[in-house]
Amino acid sequence: MAPNFAFVHWWGKENRRGNSVVLKMENPNFSMVELQIPEDDNFQVGKGKGKNVKQFSWALFLKAHKAAGFVAWLAIGIWTVLAAIRKRLIQDTDDRDKFSHRSKLYRIIKGFLVFSVLMLGLEMVAYSQGWHFTRPSLHFPSSMGIENLHLPSSEGIEGLVHSIYMAWVYTRANYLARPLQYMTNICIILFLIQSIDRLLLCLGYLWIKLKKIKPVPKYELEAGTDLEQGNNGAYPMVLIQIPMCNEKEVYQQSIAAVCNLDWPKERMLVQVLDDSDDMEVQKLIAAQVQKWKRMGVPIVYRHRIVRTGYKAGNLKSAMECDYVKDYEFVAIFDADFQPNPDFLKKTIPHFKGNDELALVQARWAFVNKDENLLTRFQNINLAFHFEVEQQVNGMFINFFGFNGTAGVWRIKALEESGGWLERTTVEDMDIAVRAHLNGWKFIFLNDVQCLCELPESYEAYKKQQHRWHSGPMQLFRLCLPDIVRSKIGFWKKTNLIVLFFLLRKLILPFYSFSLFCIILPITMFLPETQMPNWVVCYLPSFMSFLTILPSLGSAAFAVPFLMFENTMSVTKFNAMVSGLFQLGSAYEWVVTKKLGRSSESDLLALVEETDPHLEQGKHHRGVSDSDLQLLNNLNVHQLQQLPKKKRNRKYKKELALAFLLLTASARSFMTSQGIHFYFLLFQGFSFLAVGLDLIGEQL
Structure with missing residues (x-):
């Protein structure tokens, strides 16, 4: 089959004069066809035969003017991008990502980038010599013999270039293409499995919406009625905890919201658990607690001198107080959360008559979801997490991961499950898994919302995602033996191991990064490896629209959201690997910055x-x-x-991947692979924007 000469045809279709030579490639033989075109100076270009020289000159002038305008526009665009890159690269070394330039992942990405640049240069030299390889003209050999390679004659290339290029084509066809194809197929299979899982979750979500199913408490809360003891008592005793650490910006609103909860004051106690190491912040928080105490709110201030275990250690220390034994439930709110006054009245009733219930989890709502492009993407992601993943799992299997805040626990369930442990950075997921293994059930309330704040800078969001994706892998290594030995049913064990941990916490970041950030650009330089269009474009687009299903108002951001999620895959993959193999950054805990x-x-x-x-x-x-x-x-x-905005950081892993993808897009453009070219181009620019810290507070 003849190759596609669309690029060559487009490049020279405006003016073809003189002797034009067309290379016709029909495997395994090649033929040269010479087309004669008149070279007479009186030859007229155009439909009308009566055009004179003046009209023809004006036509050429208009074309030249249009071409000059396009070149000027292109030059301005390139100059703007280069200026932005230069502005970021000349910044002080203090703004560098301390993990990017030292990590093994960065060195691996840089190696692929060097390889792609060298191969692009070699392909451009070969292309200039008349070699135009496309997928139809390259066939994977049935054996390891070079006689099975369908290559053009070497008459057009001489000397060293010919030898290098022929050696490269032989090597990639016999040694590189087959392993890469195997790796591609494995990632595609994982992609399909994860897509089926997401589709089933969405079907469950639609069924819940269609049937209007939601958890309903067996008993409504009435004044003077004790949900646990009958009609002779009062409201159940509730302990409310607000863990915080150096969060000067949000402590006032969170303490005020909790102190205004509509619950009998004699039946509640607020613990402000301050782990701040800033003396000024400690004094401010203590003063705020004293202010509410003078107003009659039962509230105490606790500060640890030795801050071991981060949030888990803070909660564990608070639960060891003697007075905790007098309380039946504990509600937990992070420092930026603002529960509505009726929060307890909507959550506590679900425990009455349901002795197996350990946790009632409320949904998060965001006060700054429309602040910038980054918060819009986070809102899409978290809306799917709450409305689809947690609501479906809570409704059908009574289990999901505790979100660490905006939830009410039965203290008895916490104690029987071992309490708070300091062994991972996801203490909330840890206690949820252990409670599930002990037979406790969870309920998710999608209609009970708690206001909170999304990180508005990429730096804060990246550190948050690193902790959220390294912690589950730490927990999986520690909990796997307990899951296998537990007394829960076989299907619950399978769901916990295969779906909850492997598929959604390990496989998702693995194939997302490997397939779209490494394998896809490398296949542009190994055209013997096939990457179907439906894998590159159609299936990811469908999955992106499924993710946006709970937040249809953000449908316009479907494609940018897909690009950004692929960009975040490098952070999630790095965190997953560090947590799985217990690398240095796996136990890093950085409090998410709030405004x-x-x-x-x-x-x-x-x-x-x-x-x-x-x-x-x-x-x-x-x-x-x-x-x-x-x-x-x-x-x-x-x-x-607010503090002054810091200078933009630069993220080397993202920048290296940006140049890798853009280099691959240039190679794809040479072979006229439309879908692959556009995907690589837009994905490359997405990585470039993130690598230069242009998304977030500025966009």
Whole structure:
């Protein structure tokens, strides 16, 4: 079959004069066809035979003007990109990602980048000599003999270039293409399995929506009724914990929201668990606790001198207090969470009459989901996690991973499951797995939401994702023997090992990074390896739209979300490997940076609190111009108090992958592979934007 000369045809289709030579390749023989085109100077170009020289000159002038404009536009675009790159690369070394330049993964990516650049140069030299390889003209050999290679004659290439190129083609066809194809097929199979899992979750989600299924408590909460002891007591005793560490921006709003919970004060106790090592922050938090204590709220301030175990150690220390034995339930809220006043009244009733229930988990809602492109992507991802993954698993198998906050635990279940352990960075998932192995059940309430804040900078989001993806692999190594020996049913063990850990925590980041960030660009330089279009474009697009299903308002971001998720795969893959093999960064714990964003109602409350001269009832949400002006003034005041924006960082792994993908896209363009070219091009620019820290606070 003749190769595709679309690129050559496009390059020279405007003006073909003189002797044109077309190389016709028909395996295994080659023939040269010479086409004669008139070279007479009087030969007229155009449809009309009456065009004179002046008209022809004007036509050429217009074409030249259009070409000059295109070249100028292209030059400006390239210059802008290069200027942005140069601006990032000349920054001080203090802004470098300390893990990027020292990690083995970065060295591996850099090796692939050097290889791709060398191969692109070699292919361009061969292409300039008239070699135009496409997939139809290259066939994988049936044996290891070179006689099975279908190669053009070497008459057009001489000397060293000929020898190098022929050796490269022989090596890739006989030694490289087959292993790469095997690896590609394995990743495609994993991709299909994970896609089926996601499709089944979405079908379960649609069934829940269609049938309007949701958990309903057996008994409604009434004043003066004890859910656990009958009609003679009061509300059950609830312990509320707020763990925090150096979170100056959010401590006020979280403590205020918890202290305003609609629950009898004599039946609750708030523990502010401060692990801050900043003396100023400690004093501010202690003063806030004293303020609410004077207002009659039962609240205590606890500070650890020895901060071992991070959040798990903090919670473990708080549960060892003597007075904890007087409480039946414990509600946990991170420092940036703001529960609604009726939070306990909507969650505690589910425990009545359900003695096997250990956890009631509420959904997160975000006050800054539309702040920038990064928060929009996070909202899409987390909306799928809550509404699809956790709601479906909670409804059909009564198990999901505890989110670490916005949940209520039965203290008896915590104690029987071993309490908080400091062995991993995902103490919430750890306690959830151990409780599940002991036979306890979980409930997820999608209609009970708790306001919180998304990280707005890529730096904060990357560190959060590293902890979220390294911790499960640490836990899997530790829990696997316990899962195998546990008394739960075979199908629950299979779900826990295969789906919960392997498929969603290990396989997903593995194939996502390997297939789309490494294998796909390398196949552009080994055309004997096949990567179907449906794997590159159609199936990922379908999966992206399934992910957006719970947040249809973000459908316009489907394609950018797909590109960004592939970009994040390098961080998730690196975290997964470090957690699985217990590398140095696996136990790194960095508190996610927060800016103290508040909802409009919170801002109005803060306006009334900070201005005592305002009349009661003057402010109503979203109805008064004066209210909007006050909100605007308060926002300006808060922005003035925020720390100055730091200079952009640069992430070397992402930049190396960006250049690898762009190099592969150039090779794909030479062989006219449309879908592969566009995917590699856009994915390369996505990595470039992330590597230069352009996404997040600035976009």
